[in-house]
Amino acid sequence: MTSEQSIDDIIAQGMRDQIKWLRDHMARGLPRVGWKIGITDAVAQAKWGLTGPAVGALAGNCAFESGADVPVRAGAIIRGEAEISIRMREDVPEGCTLRQARAAIVTLGPAIELIDISKPGGDLATILSHSIFHAGVVFGDEFPPDTLQKVEDYWPRAFRNGKAVRQPEPALIPEDLGALVMLVANLLPRYGEGLKAGDRIISGSFVKPMIGEPGDSMRIDFGALGKVELRVVTKAS
Numbered sequence: 001m002t003s004e005q006s007i008d009d010i011i012a013q014g015m016r017d018q019i020k021w022l023r024d025h026m027a028r029g030l031p032r033v034g035w036k037i038g039i040t041d042a043v044a045q046a047k048w049g050l051t052g053p054a055v056g057a058l059a060g061n062c063a064f065e066s067g068a069d070v071p072v073r074a075g076a077i078i079r080g081e082a083e084i085s086i087r088m089r090e091d092v093p094e095g096c097t098l099r100q101a102r103a104a105i106v107t108l109g110p111a112i113e114l115i116d117i118s119k120p121g122g123d124l125a126t127i128l129s130h131s132i133f134h135a136g137v138v139f140g141d142e143f144p145p146d147t148l149q150k151v152e153d154y155w156p157r158a159f160r161n162g163k164a165v166r167q168p169e170p171a172l173i174p175e176d177l178g179a180l181v182m183l184v185a186n187l188l189p190r191y192g193e194g195l196k197a198g199d200r201i202i203s204g205s206f207v208k209p210m211i212g213e214p215g216d217s218m219r220i221d222f223g224a225l226g227k228v229e230l231r232v233v234t235k236a237s
Helices: 007-027 042-048 098-103 124-129 145-150 177-191
Strands: 034-038 054-058 063-065 068-072 078-088 105-116 134-139 157-160 163-166 200-202 210-212 217-221 227-234
Touching: 007 054, 007 124, 007 177, 034 177, 054 124, 054 134, 054 177, 063 068, 068 105, 068 134, 078 157, 078 177, 098 105, 098 177, 105 145, 105 177, 105 217, 105 227, 134 227, 157 210, 177 200
Parallel strands: 034 200, 063 134, 068 227
Antiparallel strands: 034 054, 078 105, 078 200, 078 210, 105 134, 157 163, 157 217, 217 227
16 A cells, blocks of 8 residues: 555455456356455454445355365464355346345345455455455355344354354444445446346354364354354365
């Protein structure tokens, strides 16, 4: 970052690199998965000069279903986050209303995102370029959107190796999932992308990240919205 760069310039640089990374993945035949909401903590946002969350892409080569062994590179410093996966019923245009964004949600489900905090983090453009430390995502079953109304305030609970280690942090819980859809739908077209039917958005973590080391199991219980679990393993060299 130079003194001449505005926050908009920095975000644009990082997002262009991120979208190139995504397209390179898809050009190799990897599936399109969707997007992530990141940097949801107010202190972290202030550190980087942000006024709200950032957006990252999900990698098709590290997206799994519940129960998977998730490989991570040797030396990675892994953390697990408890999130909600939001699937799109239809393409969501730039400039959509909140009502349209909510109506575009076809299913919700629990998810665990793995992040690798050993990735470079010295500047915001670099953080965006590697999709905000993204190292993997595991999805649980999907449910109709109105299921969320049955999820009580004390969910989710996060477990590591069978032991409860995290409870929800009120400051991290998104007030309206439709607003997250709007954020993604309005941001992506600036960089030649868009929010498409079938895309998933993971919401940002409801809990503080939990440690994950090779051999560890992680489980997230969202009550009425179901459970999702994984095991961290070291990627074969």
